[in-house]
Structures are given as C-alpha cells and as structure tokens.
Amino acid sequence: MQVYRWTLTMALSIVHRATGIALYVGTLLLAWWLIAAASGPAAYSHVQAFTGSIIGRLIMFGYTWALMHHMLSGIRHFVWDLGYGFKANEREALTWGALIGGIVLTVLIWIIAYAIGGGR
Amino acid sequence: MSTADTPKRSMRTPLGRVRNLGAAHSGTSDFWRQRLTAVAMVLLMIPVIVVIMMLLGRNQAYAKQILGSLPIAIIMVLFIIASAWHMKIGMQVVIEDYVHNEKLKLASIMLNNFFSIAVALASIYAILQLSSGV
Numbered sequence: 001m002q003v004y005r006w007t008l009t010m011a012l013s014i015v016h017r018a019t020g021i022a023l024y025v026g027t028l029l030l031a032w033w034l035i036a037a038a039s040g041p042a043a044y045s046h047v048q049a050f051t052g053s054i055i056g057r058l059i060m061f062g063y064t065w066a067l068m069h070h071m072l073s074g075i076r077h078f079v080w081d082l083g084y085g086f087k088a089n090e091r092e093a094l095t096w097g098a099l100i101g102g103i104v105l106t107v108l109i110w111i112i113a114y115a116i117g118g119g120r
Numbered sequence: 121m122s123t124a125d126t127p128k129r130s131m132r133t134p135l136g137r138v139r140n141l142g143a144a145h146s147g148t149s150d151f152w153r154q155r156l157t158a159v160a161m162v163l164l165m166i167p168v169i170v171v172i173m174m175l176l177g178r179n180q181a182y183a184k185q186i187l188g189s190l191p192i193a194i195i196m197v198l199f200i201i202a203s204a205w206h207m208k209i210g211m212q213v214v215i216e217d218y219v220h221n222e223k224l225k226l227a228s229i230m231l232n233n234f235f236s237i238a239v240a241l242a243s244i245y246a247i248l249q250l251s252s253g254v
Contacts, residue, residue: 030243031239034246034247037187038184038245071162078155078159113176
C-alpha cells in the first residue's frame, strides 16, 4: 500500500489500541496493590518496594501516560461518535489535543505526586 | 466519513432504523456499554487519582484505613467494574479484528472473559476485605 499517506490520525488510532492493551495488562498491578493492601504490611511493602524502584517508577510513569492518553484519545472518539469533528482541521486539532494533552496531564500528575509525596 | 452528508443514502432499512438494530439484531449493546463505561471512568478519574495520591508512600495501615472507608471503597469498586467491563469489550474487539482462526478466536475471547472477571473479582474482594476489616 504505497498509494496513501500515513496520517497522524491513523497512527494515533493504533496508539489508542496499544495503550488500551497496556492498560489491560496493567490492571494486574492494580489488583496486586489492592490484594497486598488487604493481605497485610509485609505484602504491601513488596508492592511499595516495586513501585519505588527505578523500573517500577518507569512502569508507573508509562502507565500514567497510557491512561491519560487513552482517556483523551477516547474522548476524541466519543466526539466523533456524536457526529462532530470530522473536518480535516478538526480531526487534526482533536488528535494533537489528545497527544499533547496526554503528555501534559502525565507530567502534571507526576509533579503533583512528587510535590505532595516528596518522592517517598 | 461524515454521517451528516449521507442521511438519504443510508443502506439501513426503515424497519431496522425504527428498531435501532443492526444486522446482528443486538450488535449495538457492546458499543453502548463501551461508551457507558468510558464516561463512567472519565467521571471517576479525578477521585481515583486523588485516592492514589493520598496513599503515595504511606504504609499499609493508612492504605487500609483510606481504601476501607465507605465512600472511597464505593468509588474504587465502581471504577474497577467500569474498567473490567470496558477492557473486556475493548480486548474482544481487538481479538475479533486480528484473530481469524475460529477456534483460536473463541479460545481468546474466553480467556479474555476469564481474565477480566478474575481481575475484577480479586480487586473487589480485596476492597471488601479492607472495608469489613476481616
């Protein structure tokens, strides 16, 4: 398929699915965290050791981005479902909005987290 | 593909349009639930983020106290139900798009259901346990 141009909206459609799949797998982390909280201090400290490690923080940062991006990208799909935003410039604006908004929200959440949590 | 510029050339029959059903007769229910759970999660997103922020770096006793309090437990359970339902539908769409072998597709869809239900039940059970102090 050499005849059509690869567009941003097409790429972001794939990213929407990819982030959705990542979030799907990531619910295991959410379940682990809740089960550990219910199990007791020892189990909970294992979760905290993981989320506090460099790898853990990277995964949590990636997870935050996947969640924020998927949410904004999903809102974009919702706007389309309602029948709006199909003009070329509107499509582009919604797509850039989801892309930039996802990154901005992720950084914002982590700044707040570090500010109140002190990177505990 | 705008629906606005092609209303009069729709391929749907008048009866189908009246009943609001597609060719599968009930094919729109997952589509609707996917949006319903998405909207629910958008509404719950800020409370859930606040709860997680409150627990950053705190110990298990504090987590138990916060997660076990009634309003927060309800928020978390609602979020888990919406997430599990949403991701089950989303993954099924992905499977149906990419897995073309019929047996493998059925097995994948079954596994997807098992995974989503197991994650949801485990998480909800944990929250109920935190709430009741068992």
